[in-house]
Amino acid sequence: MRPGSSGSTPYSLSACRPSSRLVLRRHARSQPTGGEQFNKGKRRGVVQFAPDGVTGFDYSMSTNLMDKPIRTLSIGPYTYQSGGAIAEALPKGMKWLRLPSKPGARSPFFTPVFILEPATLKAVLSTTSGTAAGVRKGAITLGALFKVSPAYRAANFKALSAKTAAVKVSWKLWTAKNGLPTRLVTAWTDDGALGPSKKTSDIRFTSWGTRSTLAAPPAAQTAS
Numbered sequence: 001m002r003p004g005s006s007g008s009t010p011y012s013l014s015a016c017r018p019s020s021r022l023v024l025r026r027h028a029r030s031q032p033t034g035g036e037q038f039n040k041g042k043r044r045g046v047v048q049f050a051p052d053g054v055t056g057f058d059y060s061m062s063t064n065l066m067d068k069p070i071r072t073l074s075i076g077p078y079t080y081q082s083g084g085a086i087a088e089a090l091p092k093g094m095k096w097l098r099l100p101s102k103p104g105a106r107s108p109f110f111t112p113v114f115i116l117e118p119a120t121l122k123a124v125l126s127t128t129s130g131t132a133a134g135v136r137k138g139a140i141t142l143g144a145l146f147k148v149s150p151a152y153r154a155a156n157f158k159a160l161s162a163k164t165a166a167v168k169v170s171w172k173l174w175t176a177k178n179g180l181p182t183r184l185v186t187a188w189t190d191d192g193a194l195g196p197s198k199k200t201s202d203i204r205f206t207s208w209g210t211r212s213t214l215a216a217p218p219a220a221q222t223a224s
Contacts, residue, residue: 040064045108047116048075048212054116056214057108072108074101075214080222096217098224107151111186111201112142113171119148124171134175139168142188164191181205 045059056075060083062068070084079101086097107114115121123145127138143165145152167188174183187200216222 041066041110043108043110045072046212046214047108048214053104053118055103058214059108073214073217074106074108075216077101077103078216079106080217082217091223093221094223095221096223098222102154105150105154107155109201109203110199111169111184111203112145112149112152112155112188113140113169113184113186113201114149114151115173115181115184117149117151120145120152123148124173135172136175137170137172139170141165142167142169145169167191180208 041061041063043059043061045057047057048055056073058071058073058075060069060071062070066084068084068087070086071082073080073096077100079099080096081099082096087095090097107116113120113124115124124138124140125136127140127144128136129138130136142152143160146156146160146165167190169186169188172183172185173181176182182205184203184205185201187198190197190199
């Protein structure tokens with residue numbers, strides 16, 4: 001990948017070569033507000049780009065509440081999953097579950113801050129409250145993310161309540177000398193069915209611009 005632009009954004013998706021990629025390493029935690037951590041997970045995978053943005057991704061996820069990891073592959077109009085509890089539910093001889101998935105409206109991130117969407121990146125950077133040693137920081141509301149992020153809207157299925165829209169997500173973004181992101185840390189509070197919980201996400205970005213070709217699994221091994 002060529003160096004990103006040096007304007008108002010730290011990198012430019014248009015700088016990606018066709019079928020270029022980046023490698024993600026993610027760690028996420030959830031814990032009740034004021035309580036002990038009850039879940040911790042990690043994801044490692046690849047995001048594939050074309051000149052117009054993200055075209056797909058492939059990652060494996062594991063948490064301390066899962067017996068085995070689950071692999072998720074999104075390419076074209078579908079998302080495919082295999083392993084873990086998915087494998088146990090599939091018909092005999094099948095290795096993958098296929099689900100409808102809209103390109104341009106999906107994310108491999110645990111955090112709602114999907115900075116690989118240009119509009120989301122622009123909105124996040126507009127909330128910058130400080131910069132030091134190549135690290136930007138700030139906070140953006142879930143409501144603001146809902147307005148600009150197709151992936152976040154797709155994950156919620158419906159409009160946010162006023163209370164949820166007002167929730168702030170704090171963020172820190174590290175960039176390399178060429179302007180490309182190397183790390184994104186976010187934290188926010190989620191009012192779930194079990195009560196408020198604090199969620200954090202720590203994403204590391206590496207191998208920008210290396211070649212990658214994601215392909216759908218064999219149809220003979222896929223159930224829908």
